[in-house]
Amino acid sequence: xxxxxxxxxxxxxxxxxxxxxGEPADSKEFERQMSDLLGKKAKQIILDLSxxxxxxxxxxxxxxxxxxLFTNSGGEKIALAGCNDFIKGALTVTKLEQFFNYFDSxxxxxxxIQNMN
Numbered sequence: 001x002x003x004x005x006x007x008x009x010x011x012x013x014x015x016x017x018x019x020x021x022g023e024p025a026d027s028k029e030f031e032r033q034m035s036d037l038l039g040k041k042a043k044q045i046i047l048d049l050s051x052x053x054x055x056x057x058x059x060x061x062x063x064x065x066x067x068x069l070f071t072n073s074g075g076e077k078i079a080l081a082g083c084n085d086f087i088k089g090a091l092t093v094t095k096l097e098q099f100f101n102y103f104d105s106x107x108x109x110x111x112x113i114q115n116m117n
Contacts, residue, residue: 001026001052005033011113012042013106014066017051022059030062031069038073045070046109050082055090063091067099077101079109 001018003026014033037045047066049055055063067078079101083091091097103109 001029003029003033005037007037007040007042008110010041010043011046011110012037012040012044013046013048015048015051019052020054020056020059021049021052021062022056024058027058027062027065031065034066034069038069043075044079044113045075046079046081046103046106046113048081048106049084049087050105052087053084055087060090060094060096064096064099079103079113081106081109 001016001021001023003014003016005012005014014030014037034045045066047063063078063080070078077100081103082105083102088097088102091100101109103112
């Protein structure tokens with residue numbers, strides 16, 4: 001899994017690129033990327049999952065870690081962009097969907113965030 005971030009104004013985007021979110025190395029790399037954005041004072045975070053096909057229990061833990069780190073630093077809900085039906089289903093079955101806002105794309109998430117500010 002490739003994980004990268006970018007900061008546009010005060011909105012951080014973390015992009016996941018790979019078949020499965022939840023490989024052992026994903027957690028540490030994700031936490032590094034998240035810490036980088038929080039250190040840069042990102043006020044909103046979007047997790048781009050449009051290039052991810054599946055998520056396992058470790059991947060779900062990564063998403064919850066994101067929500068926890070962000071809210072503990074004073075942020076609100078994390079936005080998820082580009083979730084497929086498998087990922088949405090996994091979040092619904094585990095009752096984790098309440099921790100996230102969903103958007104079809106990063107662009108739509110950015111528009112919504114800009115409209116809120």
